[in-house]
Every structure is written in structure tokens, then in C-alpha cells.
Amino acid sequence: MTQVRQLTPRRRRVVLHTDTPEDARTGPDADTDAYVRLLLAPGNVTYPEPFDLDRVKAALPGEAWPRMRSYTIRHHHPRTAEITLDFALHDRDGLATTWVRRVRPGDTVPYLQPRGTYRPAAHAAHHLLVGDDTSLSAVAAAAERLPSGARATVLLEVDSAHEEQPVDAPAKTDIIWLHRGTHRAGTLLADAVRHLHLPTQGLHAFVHGETHAVREIRGHLLHDRGVPRDRISASGYWRHTPHP
Ligand SMILES: Cc1cc2nc3c(=O)[nH]c(=O)nc-3n(C[C@H](O)[C@H](O)[C@H](O)COP(=O)(O)OP(=O)(O)OC[C@H]3O[C@@H](n4cnc5c(N)ncnc54)[C@H](O)[C@@H]3O)c2cc1C
CATH class of the missing domain: 3.40.50.80 (Nucleotide-binding domain of ferredoxin-NADP reductase (FNR) module)
Incomplete structure (x- = not known):
């Protein structure tokens, strides 16, 4: 995490540095709804670094496995290998919402590689x-x-x-x-x-x-x-x- 910023009363932005620079690339053919699935630890669970999902699953019972939450890439920054995610803050005790309220620059979070399905059709009326x-x-x-x-x-x-x-x-x-x-x-x-x-x-x-x-x-x-x-x-x- 390189930046954390409160954008509005109910919106928080994080900029993630990625170890996979292609995740931060974009272009005219890229999906506009590309999103990552953050892997967040439930409760007080912590995982050994560097994070390895297969090892975590092999070593820990299912209750301690990370939970997935999806967040859309608002901006790609290919030059710095960063991606920007914006979190809507809601009032329920959501794992992702609680996480983003506490996260600080320097923290790390594992995620699964971006996917998406949409790009606006050039010929639409x-x-x-x-x-x-x-x-x-x-x-x-x-x-x-x-x-x-x-x-x-x-x-x-x-x-x-x-x-x-x-x-x-x-x-x-x-x-x-x-x-x-x-x-x-x-x-x-x-x-x-x-x-x-x-x-x-x-x-x-x-x-x-x-x-x-x-x-x-x-x-x-x-x-x-x-x-x-x-x-x-x-x-x-x-x-x-x-x-x-
Ligand atoms: C492809 C995809 C892309 C997404 N991109 C984004 C994004 O860029 N930014 C973003 O903020 N969200 C995005 N979401 C939605 C986000 O993943 C969900 O809102 C998620 O449930 C939030 O996780 P949580 O851990 O905070 O809450 P959860 O633990 O999932 O849920 C806890 C409780 O909170 C309620 N809840 C969850 N979300 C909301 C909400 N928004 N408002 C009110 N109540 C809620 C649930 O109904 C539940 O009762 C995306 C979802 C998908 C599928």
C-alpha cells in the first residue's frame, strides 16, 4: 500500500503497489470493469510472509482461510506499477470495510489477478x-x-x-x-x-x-x-x- 486517502465521508481510496507490473497496465482493449479479489484474513488470523495461498490452505483450517472481496481498479499507473481502488464505506461490519478503515501506507494485501468482462462497444447508438x-x-x-x-x-x-x-x-x-x-x-x-x-x-x-x-x-x-x-x-x- 503506498497511499490511503479519505475521498469523501463514505469513500476511501487506496493505491496498491503491485509485484505483478502487468496488473497496472491498461489500454484501449482492456476491460473497463477490471477488478481484483482481495484476500483478507478473518478475525485475528495473520499469515506468514511472503503470502502463499496454497501453503495457507494446507496449513490452516477452513475458518482461517482468507475471504475474497472484489474491488474495481479505478486507475492503472503503469509507470509506477500501482493500481487505485476506491472503497464505499458502509455501516455493516464488513471485513473489507473494516480492513480499509484501518489500513496504513506500508501495509500489504494479497489479491488474485485482475479480471473483467466489459468494454463499451464503439458502434453503440x-x-x-x-x-x-x-x-x-x-x-x-x-x-x-x-x-x-x-x-x-x-x-x-x-x-x-x-x-x-x-x-x-x-x-x-x-x-x-x-x-x-x-x-x-x-x-x-x-x-x-x-x-x-x-x-x-x-x-x-x-x-x-x-x-x-x-x-x-x-x-x-x-x-x-x-x-x-x-x-x-x-x-x-x-x-x-x-x-x-
Ligand atoms: C466485480 C465486483 C467489483 C466490485 N467493486 C467494488 C468497488 O470498486 N468498490 C466498492 O466499494 N465495492 C465494490 N464491490 C462490492 C464489494 O465487493 C461488496 O460491497 C462487498 O460485500 C464489501 O465487503 P465487506 O467485507 O465490506 O462486507 P461483507 O462482509 O461482504 O458484508 C457484510 C454486510 O454488509 C452488507 N454490505 C456489503 N456491501 C455493502 C454496501 N456497499 N452497502 C451497504 N451494505 C453493504 C452486506 O449485505 C452484509 O450484510 C464490487 C463487487 C464486485 C462483485
């Missing part, structure tokens, strides 16, 4: 990019990779106006921020998508975030708007569960 605090990095990266003349609508739901982030999208991109306040996560997004004026012909959609909202929006695009299945990239990044 209109892009719809929809996300929340957890998929902000992926949505922003996709928006920033759009061809200069592309038409796009970006819908992002965050806690409040304090959580908005700069997105360097091309001129014909409409960026709409929704402030969740006391609404259940994803409900504003699902409602807003229903009311958007969008072309159906040539529409490509990227919808990632809270699982129930993603499912609802995907269903709406497929069944109410007739967007072909292969033009929709949709996945749940986390699942809202009611407070006990």
Missing part, C-alpha cells in the same frame, strides 16, 4: 451506464473510455451530494447523480431508469450495483423496452439485507 457507490469506479471507467462522439446517459446513485466523484466523460454524456438519503439502496436508480427517454435501437447498457436493483433494471430493459439480452451487461456487486 447510445450507452446507458448505471451504478451505485460500489460500481462507481466501473461506470466512471466505462464513461471515460467512450468514443469522443458517443451519446450516453450515466446514472449514479450515491448517499448524498458529498459522495459525487469527477467523471471525465465525453461531451455528449448526460451524467445524473441520485442522492439516496433514506431510500433503500437501488430504488431511486430503478425508478429513474423507468422514466428515462432512451432509444431502443442500438442501446447498450451496463448495469452493476445492488443485486435487487440490477435485477429489476435488467428485467425492465429486456421486457419493457425490448433491449436484446446481449446488449446488457448486468451483475450484482452486493446484496441489500434488512437491518436485524
Whole structure:
């Protein structure tokens, strides 16, 4: 870890130096939603350095094995072999959220190599990019990779106006921020998508975030708007569960 910075009240950024310099490379053909899976120790478990997943698994019982949490690469820094990850801080006692609140420059964290599945289609007539605090990095990266003349609508739901982030999208991109306040996560997004004026012909959609909202929006695009299945990239990044 080379830097840790509080970006907003509910967003914390870490910059990781990587021993695998290709993880920090990017280019026009790279996936815009590339993410790493951090391997975090549960409870008070510590692992011997250098970390070796196979050895850890062979030596320790399953309860002590690392837990995986996925985080999107917001920025690649090939020159310094670093990657930037942004963490949405939520109120539940999550392993990753607790870890990132405590982490300090100089700390290390193992992760599994980046993977991703999306890059905006160059020929789309209109892009719809929809996300929340957890998929902000992926949505922003996709928006920033759009061809200069592309038409796009970006819908992002965050806690409040304090959580908005700069997105360097091309001129014909409409960026709409929704402030969740006391609404259940994803409900504003699902409602807003229903009311958007969008072309159906040539529409490509990227919808990632809270699982129930993603499912609802995907269903709406497929069944109410007739967007072909292969033009929709949709996945749940986390699942809202009611407070006990
Ligand atoms: C491909 C992919 C990429 C992702 N990229 C990012 C990213 O760049 N930044 C980011 O912040 N997240 C990202 N996420 C989401 C992140 O992995 C989850 O939010 C994860 O559950 C957080 O782990 P945790 O240990 O803090 O909480 P967990 O231990 O997983 O969960 C503990 C409790 O917290 C709740 N919870 C989890 N996440 C949230 C949340 N965001 N808001 C409210 N309650 C929550 C759970 O429902 C559960 O009740 C990504 C997920 C995927 C699948």
C-alpha cells in the first residue's frame, strides 16, 4: 500500500503497489470493469510472509482461510506499477470495510489477478451506464473510455451530494447523480431508469450495483423496452439485507 486517502465521508481510496507490473497496465482493449479479489484474513488470523495461498490452505483450517472481496481498479499507473481502488464505506461490519478503515501506507494485501468482462462497444447508438457507490469506479471507467462522439446517459446513485466523484466523460454524456438519503439502496436508480427517454435501437447498457436493483433494471430493459439480452451487461456487486 503506498497511499490511503479519505475521498469523501463514505469513500476511501487506496493505491496498491503491485509485484505483478502487468496488473497496472491498461489500454484501449482492456476491460473497463477490471477488478481484483482481495484476500483478507478473518478475525485475528495473520499469515506468514511472503503470502502463499496454497501453503495457507494446507496449513490452516477452513475458518482461517482468507475471504475474497472484489474491488474495481479505478486507475492503472503503469509507470509506477500501482493500481487505485476506491472503497464505499458502509455501516455493516464488513471485513473489507473494516480492513480499509484501518489500513496504513506500508501495509500489504494479497489479491488474485485482475479480471473483467466489459468494454463499451464503439458502434453503440447510445450507452446507458448505471451504478451505485460500489460500481462507481466501473461506470466512471466505462464513461471515460467512450468514443469522443458517443451519446450516453450515466446514472449514479450515491448517499448524498458529498459522495459525487469527477467523471471525465465525453461531451455528449448526460451524467445524473441520485442522492439516496433514506431510500433503500437501488430504488431511486430503478425508478429513474423507468422514466428515462432512451432509444431502443442500438442501446447498450451496463448495469452493476445492488443485486435487487440490477435485477429489476435488467428485467425492465429486456421486457419493457425490448433491449436484446446481449446488449446488457448486468451483475450484482452486493446484496441489500434488512437491518436485524
Ligand atoms: C466485480 C465486483 C467489483 C466490485 N467493486 C467494488 C468497488 O470498486 N468498490 C466498492 O466499494 N465495492 C465494490 N464491490 C462490492 C464489494 O465487493 C461488496 O460491497 C462487498 O460485500 C464489501 O465487503 P465487506 O467485507 O465490506 O462486507 P461483507 O462482509 O461482504 O458484508 C457484510 C454486510 O454488509 C452488507 N454490505 C456489503 N456491501 C455493502 C454496501 N456497499 N452497502 C451497504 N451494505 C453493504 C452486506 O449485505 C452484509 O450484510 C464490487 C463487487 C464486485 C462483485
